[in-house]
Amino acid sequence: xxxxxFDAAAAARxxxxxxxxxxxxxRYAVYLGALAYALLAIGTIEVNWTRAAxxxxxxxxxxxxxxxxxxxxxxxxxxxGLLESLTMTVVSTAVGIAxxxxxxxxxxxxxxxxxxxxxxxxxxxxxxxxxxxxxAIVFVAMVGFGPLAGTLTLAFATIGFMAKLIAEDIxxxxxxxxxxxxxxxGSWFQLLAxxxxxxxxxxIIGLSAxxxxxxxxESAVLGLVGAGGIGDTLNTSFDRYEFDTAAxxxxxxxxxxxxxxxxxxxxxxxxx
Amino acid sequence: MAILARPDGTPDWRRRTPRADLLVWGxxxxxxxxxxxxxxxISDRTIWPFVWDAPRQGGxxxxxxxxxxxxxxxxxxxPLWDTINIATIGTALAVLIGVPLAFLAAHNTTxxxxxxxxxxxxxxxxxxxxxxxxxxxxxxxxxxxxxxAGIMAIALRxxxxxxxxxxxxxxxxxTTQVEAVTATGASRPQVLGWAIVPxxxxxxxxxxxxxxxxxxxEATVLGLVGAGGIGMQMQASINVLAWPQVTTIFVLILGTVxxxxxxxxxxxxxxx
Numbered sequence: 001x002x003x004x005x006f007d008a009a010a011a012a013r014x015x016x017x018x019x020x021x022x023x024x025x026x027r028y029a030v031y032l033g034a035l036a037y038a039l040l041a042i043g044t045i046e047v048n049w050t051r052a053a054x055x056x057x058x059x060x061x062x063x064x065x066x067x068x069x070x071x072x073x074x075x076x077x078x079x080x081g082l083l084e085s086l087t088m089t090v091v092s093t094a095v096g097i098a099x100x101x102x103x104x105x106x107x108x109x110x111x112x113x114x115x116x117x118x119x120x121x122x123x124x125x126x127x128x129x130x131x132x133x134x135x136a137i138v139f140v141a142m143v144g145f146g147p148l149a150g151t152l153t154l155a156f157a158t159i160g161f162m163a164k165l166i167a168e169d170i171x172x173x174x175x176x177x178x179x180x181x182x183x184x185x186g187s188w189f190q191l192l193a194x195x196x197x198x199x200x201x202x203x204i205i206g207l208s209a210x211x212x213x214x215x216x217x218e219s220a221v222l223g224l225v226g227a228g229g230i231g232d233t234l235n236t237s238f239d240r241y242e243f244d245t246a247a248x249x250x251x252x253x254x255x256x257x258x259x260x261x262x263x264x265x266x267x268x269x270x271x272x
Numbered sequence: 273m274a275i276l277a278r279p280d281g282t283p284d285w286r287r288r289t290p291r292a293d294l295l296v297w298g299x300x301x302x303x304x305x306x307x308x309x310x311x312x313x314i315s316d317r318t319i320w321p322f323v324w325d326a327p328r329q330g331g332x333x334x335x336x337x338x339x340x341x342x343x344x345x346x347x348x349x350x351p352l353w354d355t356i357n358i359a360t361i362g363t364a365l366a367v368l369i370g371v372p373l374a375f376l377a378a379h380n381t382t383x384x385x386x387x388x389x390x391x392x393x394x395x396x397x398x399x400x401x402x403x404x405x406x407x408x409x410x411x412x413x414x415x416x417x418x419x420x421a422g423i424m425a426i427a428l429r430x431x432x433x434x435x436x437x438x439x440x441x442x443x444x445x446x447t448t449q450v451e452a453v454t455a456t457g458a459s460r461p462q463v464l465g466w467a468i469v470p471x472x473x474x475x476x477x478x479x480x481x482x483x484x485x486x487x488x489x490e491a492t493v494l495g496l497v498g499a500g501g502i503g504m505q506m507q508a509s510i511n512v513l514a515w516p517q518v519t520t521i522f523v524l525i526l527g528t529v530x531x532x533x534x535x536x537x538x539x540x541x542x543x544x
Contacts, residue, residue, distance in 0.1 A: 037360075038364075041357040041360060041361055042361065044353070044354060044357055044419070045357075045361075045419050045420055045423070046418060046419065047418070047420050048416055048418065051415070051416035052414075052415050052416060052420070054416075055413070055414040055415050055416060056414075058413055058414055059414040062410065062413065062414065083313065084313075084314075084317065086310075087310035087311075087313045087314050088314065090306060090307060090310040091307055091310045091311050091314060094303075094307045129526055129529050129530065130522075130525070130526075130529075131489050131490065131492060131493045133405065133493045133496060134492075134493060134506075134522070134525070137510065138333070141329065141333055142326045142329050142330045142333065143318075143322060143323045143326045143329075144318075144319055144322035144323070146314075146317050146318050146319070147314045147317050147318070148314055148315075148317075148318040148323060151314055217401065217403060218403070220403060220406070221403045221405045221406060224405060224409070224496065224497065225496065228314075228317070231406075234406065234409075235409070238409055238410075238413060250402065250406070253401065253402070253406075254397075254398060254401045254402070257397075257400075257401035258397060258401065261397075261401075
């Protein structure tokens with residue numbers, strides 16, 4: 001290969017991939033803004049390095065808690081917390097799905113008149129905006145400590161999640177099938193049962209399996225605010241610095257989440 | 273569809289065979305029985321007089337929550353800013369760690385399907401199955417209370433999310449483009465940069481913004497376990513039963529979440 005002089009004109013003509021943001025001034029404004037923000041934001045972090053250095057010893061104790069984890073000495077508490085979490089998951093998912101279906105019907109523009117549509121969309125928005133933990137705080141204040149508060153929280157959160165996704169699916173159905181049922185003189189309920197349900201059923205089953213999975217994960221943290229479940233056991237063991245028990249609880253949670261994830265993935269593949 | 277014969281020989285049209293009917297009915301029966309059993313388990317652990325009291329308690333709570341103490345908002349801007357920073361820096365850190373993991377996990381880019389991929393997949397699952405509040409709980413013990421624990425908690429939880437969705441996007445790319453770039457004699461890094469990265473950029477931008485939006489919600493409650501942000505003020509106000517302050521915090525959270533959701537929807541709409 002012969003050494004050639006650098007040809008500036010040719011280099012300027014060379015093809016380059018188009019940038020993500022096309023307008024140059026907007027692109028540079030975004031870059032500059034991001035840089036300024038990063039400097040500002042990182043400046044606000046206050047780190048107490050002496051405290052963090054002390055923490056290394058605790059981190060070591062926490063990690064050594066995993067070798068081996070202690071399943072036995074607080075075994076009864078772990079089992080109780082686990083059963084609470086599982087029952088909360090089952091009941092809240094069932095109740096949440098049962099309640100989300102009417103809300104989903106109301107939130108589909110092709111089925112519901114405008115006032116009902118807005119009302120149901122409002123329910124969905126409220127349920128989706130707040131973190132489960134915040135709703136749990138309110139429910140604990142109302143019905144007292146224990147798994148019932150957690151169940152109500154999860155059921156409430158399930159309504160927003162399921163209703164939004166089912167409503168989107170109902171709005172996407174093939175209108176001709178619903179029209180065919182209407183043309184035979186079917187009533188509104190017959191329309192639902194024969195024109196709409198068959199089209200959205202796979203999605204409802206898939207979402208239910210997915211939500212069951214989410215509800216279990218969430219049930220593991222609701223205990224932090226006293227709403228029952230295995231999070232309660234975990235929180236207590238952290239408060240007492242019993243890291244080997246905490247490690248056991250974490251391993252149990254990971255194992256169940258893995259199981260839920262694979263089974264819900266399997267169900268979703270089966271129906272879709 | 274099943275056709276049975278009536279005793280007089282005329283065909284009897286049914287949707288399912290009697291056996292399938294029985295199975296469906298049995299499935300529903302088992303499901304309902306499980307729910308009832310689980311509910312009785314929860315009911316045993318609930319103090320029902322407190323629950324019957326709930327409407328009165330709820331009314332009482334609302335009466336105490338309103339009107340919100342707006343003057344308290346002046347103390348909340350700094351924690352709110354911290355909350356946004358926790359979510360943003362946490363997401364940025366998660367991207368830094370999650371992107372390489374995604375390339376190691378995707379079966380078409382991983383250096384070794386036998387050794388690297390399973391390890392990375394386990395890291396992704398472990399990160400995803402532990403809620404950010406539990407990560408925060410652990411990190412507060414190790415690093416001490418403050419923003420740093422919150423940022424790390426958000427980052428550790430988001431790594432799994434970003435890596436999982438990104439490696440799925442990498443596995444779904446159009447292989448003809450990869451082939452075309454390979455055919456020009458490009459090296460492996462060049463194939464990565466010119467055939468794979470451009471294809472996954474929109475998915476990457478979309479899911480990063482989506483995770484940022486989720487992280488804003490999660491960062492609002494991390495303070496409950498001492499990991500910085502507006503949740504610390506919420507915890508302090510709840511502990512002293514200052515419900516008008518709690519309402520102010522709820523309103524601010526609601527506003528932030530709505531804005532971040534709108535922003536993320538706009539960006540996702542623009543890039544996808």
